[in-house]
Amino acid sequence: MKRRIIFSLIAGLIMALAVSIHAADYPTKPIILMVAYAAGGETDIGARILAAIAEKELGQPIVVVNKGGAGGQVGWTDLAKQKPDGYTIGFVNPPALNSIILDPERKATFSLDHFVPIINQVVDPVCFYVKPESPYETFKDLLEDAKKRPGKITVTTTGIFSNEHLGILMLQDAAKIKFRIVHFDGSAQINTALIGGQIDVGVDNVGGAWASRVKAGQVRPLLVMDRERTKFYPNVPTTIEQGYPTVLMSSSRGIVGPKGIPEPIIKKLQAVFQKAMEDPQHMEKMDKAALAVKIMVGEKYGKYIKDLHETTKKLIEIARKAD
Amino acid sequence: MDALQYWILGFSVATLPLNLLYAFIGCVLGTLIGVLPGLGPAAGTAILIPVTFGLDPIGGIIMLAAIYYGAMYGGTITSVLVNVPGEAASVITCLDGYQMAKKGRAGPALGIAAIGSFIGGTFATIALMVVSLPLATFALRFGPPEVFALLVVGLSLVTGLSGRSMLAALVMTFFGLMLCMIGMDPVRGAPRFTFGIPPLYDGIGFIPVVMGLFGVGEILLSMEAPVLEVIKTKITDLLPKREEWRVSTGAIGRGTIIGFFLGLIPGIGAIIPTFLAYVVEKKVSKHPEKFGTGVIEGVASPETANNSYANGAMVPLLTLGIPGSPTLAVLMGAFIIHGLTPGPFLFKERPDVVWGLIASLYLGNVMLLILNLPLVGFWAKLLEIRYEFLYPGILLFCILGAYSLNQSVFDVGVMIAFGVLGYIFRKLDWPLAPTVLALILGPMMERALRTSLEMSAGDLSILVTRPISAVLLIVAAVVLLSPAVRLLGKRAGKEDGG
Numbered sequence: 175m176k177r178r179i180i181f182s183l184i185a186g187l188i189m190a191l192a193v194s195i196h197a198a199d200y201p202t203k204p205i206i207l208m209v210a211y212a213a214g215g216e217t218d219i220g221a222r223i224l225a226a227i228a229e230k231e232l233g234q235p236i237v238v239v240n241k242g243g244a245g246g247q248v249g250w251t252d253l254a255k256q257k258p259d260g261y262t263i264g265f266v267n268p269p270a271l272n273s274i275i276l277d278p279e280r281k282a283t284f285s286l287d288h289f290v291p292i293i294n295q296v297v298d299p300v301c302f303y304v305k306p307e308s309p310y311e312t313f314k315d316l317l318e319d320a321k322k323r324p325g326k327i328t329v330t331t332t333g334i335f336s337n338e339h340l341g342i343l344m345l346q347d348a349a350k351i352k353f354r355i356v357h358f359d360g361s362a363q364i365n366t367a368l369i370g371g372q373i374d375v376g377v378d379n380v381g382g383a384w385a386s387r388v389k390a391g392q393v394r395p396l397l398v399m400d401r402e403r404t405k406f407y408p409n410v411p412t413t414i415e416q417g418y419p420t421v422l423m424s425s426s427r428g429i430v431g432p433k434g435i436p437e438p439i440i441k442k443l444q445a446v447f448q449k450a451m452e453d454p455q456h457m458e459k460m461d462k463a464a465l466a467v468k469i470m471v472g473e474k475y476g477k478y479i480k481d482l483h484e485t486t487k488k489l490i491e492i493a494r495k496a497d
Numbered sequence: 498m499d500a501l502q503y504w505i506l507g508f509s510v511a512t513l514p515l516n517l518l519y520a521f522i523g524c525v526l527g528t529l530i531g532v533l534p535g536l537g538p539a540a541g542t543a544i545l546i547p548v549t550f551g552l553d554p555i556g557g558i559i560m561l562a563a564i565y566y567g568a569m570y571g572g573t574i575t576s577v578l579v580n581v582p583g584e585a586a587s588v589i590t591c592l593d594g595y596q597m598a599k600k601g602r603a604g605p606a607l608g609i610a611a612i613g614s615f616i617g618g619t620f621a622t623i624a625l626m627v628v629s630l631p632l633a634t635f636a637l638r639f640g641p642p643e644v645f646a647l648l649v650v651g652l653s654l655v656t657g658l659s660g661r662s663m664l665a666a667l668v669m670t671f672f673g674l675m676l677c678m679i680g681m682d683p684v685r686g687a688p689r690f691t692f693g694i695p696p697l698y699d700g701i702g703f704i705p706v707v708m709g710l711f712g713v714g715e716i717l718l719s720m721e722a723p724v725l726e727v728i729k730t731k732i733t734d735l736l737p738k739r740e741e742w743r744v745s746t747g748a749i750g751r752g753t754i755i756g757f758f759l760g761l762i763p764g765i766g767a768i769i770p771t772f773l774a775y776v777v778e779k780k781v782s783k784h785p786e787k788f789g790t791g792v793i794e795g796v797a798s799p800e801t802a803n804n805s806y807a808n809g810a811m812v813p814l815l816t817l818g819i820p821g822s823p824t825l826a827v828l829m830g831a832f833i834i835h836g837l838t839p840g841p842f843l844f845k846e847r848p849d850v851v852w853g854l855i856a857s858l859y860l861g862n863v864m865l866l867i868l869n870l871p872l873v874g875f876w877a878k879l880l881e882i883r884y885e886f887l888y889p890g891i892l893l894f895c896i897l898g899a900y901s902l903n904q905s906v907f908d909v910g911v912m913i914a915f916g917v918l919g920y921i922f923r924k925l926d927w928p929l930a931p932t933v934l935a936l937i938l939g940p941m942m943e944r945a946l947r948t949s950l951e952m953s954a955g956d957l958s959i960l961v962t963r964p965i966s967a968v969l970l971i972v973a974a975v976v977l978l979s980p981a982v983r984l985l986g987k988r989a990g991k992e993d994g995g
Contacts, residue, residue: 247698248699279687280686357951360838363840370640
């Protein structure tokens with residue numbers, strides 16, 4: 175018995191030592207950056223741009239691995255279970271992450287406590303789009319019509335309790351209006367339905383394919399749910415300008431790791447990714463993809479996710495009561 | 498941009514040296530898959546999807562498409578030389594092709610098949626170029642209710658046309674639809690029938706299922722079959738005689754038209770066009786009694802029709818995002834894996850992909866003609882590879898392919914399970930195509946239906962008050978109830994791998 179205790183003590187010591195040696199040399203092998211969506215999506219595009227720049231800084235390859243499905247739930251379930259050695263980290267997309275945790279029907283097996291925030295890359299605000307020939311010239315037109323015809327104007331989301339859905343719920347609550355909410359799979363389907371006249375207003379984010387559609391004159395943005403105007407649509411008003419200072423919603427993309435990664439490794443990753451994100455090459459490529467970079471490191475990023483968690487909780491409660 | 502500019506854009510993409518190389522590799526692999534018994538185009542494309550992961554989307558899709566229509570060519574070789582179709586769409590070619598080979602006319606049979614396939618494929622590609630753009634514009638009028646109705650038409654066609662028994666086909670369709678229920682509810686996000694098993698949250702993977710049903714299942718079945726006997730004949734003169742040319746010209750023309758138009762209808766599958774082409778040819782022939790004894794029109798027409806169909810079937814896939822056969826469903830999976838959603842907007846947003854692919858179809862047909870005519874002897878040699886070496890190799894590829902999709906051992910398990918199921922279903926003579934199509938169309942159908950109901954605030958009449966949707970639903974009802982359609986299905990009989 176005694177020998178066993180001594181043995182396990184020594185073993186524990188060796189392991190502790192191994193971890194600290196590990197941390198000092200980290201990384202000694204390629205690291206995996208998981209993306210919980212399919213290749214080619216906006217999160218994936220951002221991740222690949224970042225990985226290509228950051229791996230030069232890190233001295234080891236950063237391999238982007240796509241594990242899509244169930245709106246991110248499949249990948250995040252997997253990420254939460256990874257060994258916290260710093261060799262597997264991944265992108266999360268609050269508030270989609272928060273919604274999955276908070277919505278009881280989702281039966282998520284992970285919570286915010288399973289992750290440690292590393293750094294945020296993108297904050298992409300919710301945006302309202304209409305067809306060029308739509309009767310709504312401005313957001314005010316849409317609002318007036320919504321007051322006249324409650325529950326009749328169709329608006330889209332990219333899924334239940336997605337950032338668009340939460341944004342719409344916020345606006346409905348603040349403006350005392352009611353839309354008819356139609357959930358779609360993603361941006362391409364929303365665009366088809368919008369141009370085909372199947373729905374009245376396409377609600378999605380600023381970035382990605384929408385920016386090029388706006389440039390080509392295929393769609394018209396009416397409103398951005400942010401504090402400041404986006405540099406991609408400088409002529410489009412924000413919710414604050416329209417008198418709804420609390421209606422702010424964005425999709426965000428940042429890197430987290432499974433809880434328990436040693437502090438020195440976290441610090442190293444933060445330094446590497448921050449440097450990579452500030453690289454002009456990164457900025458230029460993200461601008462081209464119309465993805466607004468917003469760097470938030472460590473605690474600051476953690477607070478952003480937690481605040482969003484509270485907001486999401488309230489909105490989901492409101493929505494579930496309305497059902 | 499007008500049509501001509503799109504064509505130029507397409508050819509400029511397709512003729513990039515790297516893309517030409519991908520198309521060429523695809524053609525070679527496709528012919529190989531077609532030649533090897535035990536592997537059809539559906540399993541072949543599914544297994545090779547992971548190979549394209551490292552390529553850019555255009556290159557990857559060009560290669561997969563080339564595998565698809567390459568297999569249509571390759572399947573003919575085994576039909577003619579061993580009386581075993583290399584893939585399902587060449588079943589009917591056995592009738593006259595094998596007889597021709599017995600008479601020492603294997604060369605012209607393979608020659609006319611290659612030439613007919615080239616002509617059919619080429620004309621269908623040109624027709625695809627002409628109709629795609631207006632159809633993509635028209636497709637914008639397809640909202641969720643219309644998409645739902647069209648999917649119902651597709652599923653009822655595949656049910657009505659598959660196999661001998663309508664009941665068996667219905668069972669297989671519903672089996673597929675039930676499989677789609679596993680995983681996340683596509684709208685609500687709640688897990689269904691997952692029993693807390695995380696890999697099931699994302700549902701049963703479509704590609705492992707195809708690999709299992711069509712790949713592993715077919716191999717298990719082939720192991721029972723006796724070793725194939727290849728007709729030992731010198732394939733020297735590939736070109737048909739003048740008299741044979743004369744009768745083949747009409748046959749090729751009719752095959753092209755039948756193949757292309759049937760390709761436009763989702764759910765028809767690759768077999769029906771070949772049967773219809775053969776039947777029509779027999780009807781117009783002056784000597785119908787000679788069919789089955791080795792007449793060249795009996796090879797020319799169905800072989801033309803199946804390649805024309807292969808290209809025609811790209812139309813609903815590209816314009817509406819609706820795959821008409823299991824192989825096309827795999828191809829659609831490849832689009833999605835590469836981050837592209839087939840549908841009207843792909844024409845606007847990625848004209849380089851759409852037109853590059855279409856142009857590559859055209860170039861691929863030229864390559865296949867070159868590959869097939871002089872190299873027929875080489876392909877025939879492949880048939881002599883002993884199964885003890887061949888099948889373990891294919892199985893290994895299946896396992897690697899299934900694993901590399903998501904780095905998931907679970908997917909490998911799914912593939913093996915469906916391999917066993919595929920073997921059992923084949924033994925029972927229950928058609929596999931309805932299950933596979935239901936599995937890929939089911940989630941689209943559920944989405945479309947639920948989105949429609951969100952649009953109408955729960956009112957079901959949205960499905961019948963919109964004219965396009967109403968007409969399509971009537972068509973679906975007619976298909977399921979019409980004995981005429983079922984009769985055609987009975988003729989088609991065997992499994993549809995195309």
